[in-house]
Amino acid sequence: MRKEPPGGEELAIAAPHCYCGRLARLQTSWTESTPLRRFFVCPKLERGKNGCGFFVWVDIEMPRRERALMAWLLRTKREVEDQIVHARAREKKLWIALFISWAFVFMIWFGNIG
Ligand SMILES: [Zn+2]
Known part of the structure; x- marks a missing residue:
């Protein structure tokens, strides 16, 4: 990765x-x-x-200051990447929940008509 x-x-x-x-x-x-x-x-x-x-x-x-900055940047990058992974997983769950809720809405709607 x-x-x-x-x-x-x-x-x-x-x-x-x-x-x-x-x-x-x-x-x-x-x-x-x-x-x-x-x-x-x-x-x-x-x-x-x-x-x-x-x-x-x-x-x-690297000079100490640059080294510390680089380490901090890499740490921050890793944190942001982790947040993106979590956000994508959450988004996927929400899409599934949305799909299921719409499936229920259609079932109830067509159930009432039929
Ligand atoms: Zn060798």
Whole structure:
């Protein structure tokens, strides 16, 4: 669901090789302490596996103020996305309720005529 931020296409081409000789994979950090800072890792790095341990930052460290702002923006973005998901679910329920209520209205209407 999480989309990679723009930028990095040119870096993916210039990726360094990790210690096991593979092209390093470009990733973006989403932590509060290093928001959106990009880094190269061993492509074998997965959940529970460290690969060869290759790790190198691509972007320089952001000043503390910008880092805090970025973390706050990302948090706010996540909150807004959650609110949209909840609002859509609520809207769907309301449409169903509206449909059912109209179905009842028609049933009663045609029931009285017939
Ligand atoms: Zn490796």
